[in-house]
Amino acid sequence: MTTDTTGSQLAGRREWLGLAVLVLPALLASLELTVTHLALPAIGRDLGASSTQLLWIVDGYAFLLAGTLVVMGTLGDRIGRRRLLLGGAIAFSLLSVIAAYAPNPEVLVAVRALLGVAGATLMPSVLALTVALFTEPRQRTQAVGIVIAAVSAGTAIGPLVGGWLLDHFWWGSAFLLPIPLMLVLVVVGPATLPEHKAPGRRGLDVPSAVLSIATVLAIVYGLKQVAAAGPAVPAYGAIVVGLVCATGFVRRQRRLADPMIDLRLFAGPAFTTATLTLVLGIFVLWGTNYAVAQYLQLVAGLDPLTAGLWTAPPALGVIVGSLGATRLARRIPAGRIIGGGMLLSTLGFLILSRIDADTSLGVLVTATIVVSAGLGPMMALATDIVVASAPADRTGAASSIASTAPQLGGGLGIAILGSIITAGYRADMQGTPHPAGENLTAAVAVAAHLPPHEATTLLTAARAAFTNGFSISALAAAALTALTATAVLAVLGGRRAGVEGR
Template identity: 80%
Template sequence: MTSDTTLAGRREWLGLAVLVLPALLASLELTVTHLALPAIGRDLDASSTQLLWIVDGYAFTLAGTLAVLGTLGDRIGRRRLLLTGALAFSVLSAVAAVAPNPEVLVAVRALLGVAGATLMPSVLALAVAMFPDARQRTQAVGIVVAAVSAGTAIGPLVGGWLLDHFWWGSAFLLPIPLMLALLVVGPMTLPEHRAPGRRGLDLPSAAVSILTVLPVVYGLKQVAADGPDVAAAAAVLLGLGAGWAFVRRQQRLADPMIDLRLFASPALTTATLTLVLGIFVLWGTNYAVAQYLQLVAGLTPLAAGLWTAPSAFGVIAGSLGATRLARRVPAGRIIGGGLLVATAGFGVLASIGPATPLGVLVTGTVVVSAGLGPMMALATDLVVGSAPPDRAGAASAIASTAPQLGGGLGIAVLGSVITLTYRSGVDTAGPAGDTLAHAVAAAAALPPDAGAALLTAARAAFTAGFGVSALVAAAVTLATTAAVLRVLRPRTP
């Protein structure tokens, strides 16, 4: 029974409401940027490669610096890191909005990724510090996860409205009001927390950790975009080699950047792997659904975004519902049950055909997201709650980095499954090409009858790959369910 003296009061809950602001931004930023890409390409005369780097530059630096900046927060103070990052994010967003050419925009977006990497580890670490009671902490983490998902739903609506009424730069101005509000009310509502007795940041460890994550994320994204090749394999191997060196160095240091002894906890290790695999299937499926909506159903990016919004509300419902249920039911059973629900959703998605009503597709995505919501909230809570207070920033960085790596891997693997199935179902030497996007472009240049025939065959091949990827995702969730129920079954948050 937890003593009432450890329960958070009004100030802590008000502080959590403030932490919702950067949590919203975590997903809002990427959603709005995707919508703005066509206008950026037109107004700045950006090439397809430059447009890719406008998105990926942010994702790469974000993933590569999460661990470093999460650990830095333990040393200099988590509120200080959060507010500094918010100020930098605001300034860089304003610069991005008036970028004169694609090169400047790519560079600014990379810096925005570094600023963004200060946000989620600080949010999670502060939530853990403000809510020492386990049940309240679980609620707080669930609210943070729900806020991240809410950004996914809000992004297409607000971003689409801005882009319909203003220039593309308005999409980059959207985060500024959130960050300015954080800068104003954060010092009044958020306590400062740092780990006592920690030394300065070990710069060699920081450099090697970045060299571990960046090449792996780059290689996975290259596989997702162009299929496996030598450069992608070399990048992944470079990252794995740097990871081995990073582990060796942490084992020798008296005050390591990331204490690998944290992973001696079966709960933390299992929860981290659950986050990796859960986001693996979620991001990979979201990527496939976005392709289906635009290339099979023929929707515009904005309309496709609106059709995907219900799945974000599924995550919100699943994460918030799980935190309430966790008061009475062990976390492992809730996570495992949610994964079984997600498996049923993948079964619905595996049955999708080119002519299936979009309502069936949306139903499948909502079931999947509602099933994965408990995993996102409770596994995150188990990761950050299993670490001692002086390692809260490092644990929060683990909880923030795991989804990035899992998501990149999911897009690469499930995207490759769809591509390989597509190629086996069409003549790749003909106008169908290697991807459905090529077939759609080729069909526009053909006579109507020939174009319609090409699209019918190409869409059928893509949909077959979509179904195979859903079955692979179902297999992953079933295997993860078995591990979770075995290791986490006795544990309650």
């Protein structure tokens, strides 16, 4: 490293090489979900998975990932972030092999949940190591933007490579895709990444870990059940249990000298607003990506590879938005860029709300590009604001929260927006014989065994029901982005990236 005129340490060749290695697990963060989205129709057909099982194959990963992120971020502070990253990469690779050869939906759901736990070791370590490698504010903003762009690149690469694999091999081949990335990380990581621990941290507080996991899982499960099946006592009971656990978790953090989450950080409006922006922004992005992947294959009737090609442009929109935003933030306050971008994404969601089974793919992809380009700046700049707004001695805790927030939002987005689509589908398909009335995947499978006229009638109704649910979820996303943009412009309107925001 060298020192600039302000006394900050400038990153050198070793730090940039370390960032190149950190890009690999960042790619995996979105690669895993986008590939799974494309594989769902084939999994449903070959394993005979129900609609609930298909949703849990995605949700199980996202929920356990979100539920254990705080724990894993804290564990990395104690045992070392590089050690946690490499150990998680090995576990992820082994579990991916088991998932690829799962004999039934039950095994796949269980392994996907364990993959979520292994995946939770990756992003907190990536972001924490990035912040540790780049201490100069402008370089840190640029490095964070590159990491976010890598996450977005996974959404572009995953469908293309995963679609090709699904076209030529069985669905399990898609789960083997992350293994080469993890092998490179395990081999090259020890030589390029420094070990980094938070100084003076004590052992992991087990009660806090249990409470944090129980909070996320119980609340997400309850919300998912309400959205999919309507009001019910068990669903509301789960939400109440989650809120009780959350209350216990917060109280315990306030009493501990060395808490898992430093709640004092949320006293700053900039920190809180930026964190909530990350949660809600990724909530709508991941939830919509899940729906679009289903639409392209089951409504538009595309094969996995062609569907992957159509999802690449929106992913490039996120990359352009996140990288461009870090440059634009040198001249324009980051808060205005984030707020303006989210208003742009609102327009994209409003276009998506008008989609039906006869809409051209050009209109669909254009709308998703608008959404992605609008949300790209949020991903890079809000992350930087979260880290930059924390005191210097608490940047490790802030980076853990910055990596937890979007993953939690993504898990919630897939669960809740996906459940809204399922609820809309079931409402429109009431009276349809089981299992066609459960989900569009089942309807397509049933139609394959019907006479042509009956098959056409069933598929027309099923596709219309799916797109109606899709429209409702897009309207919900539009409302969320509009409200978030308003809050960002009010609180962060004059906020600049990097150290200037402190």
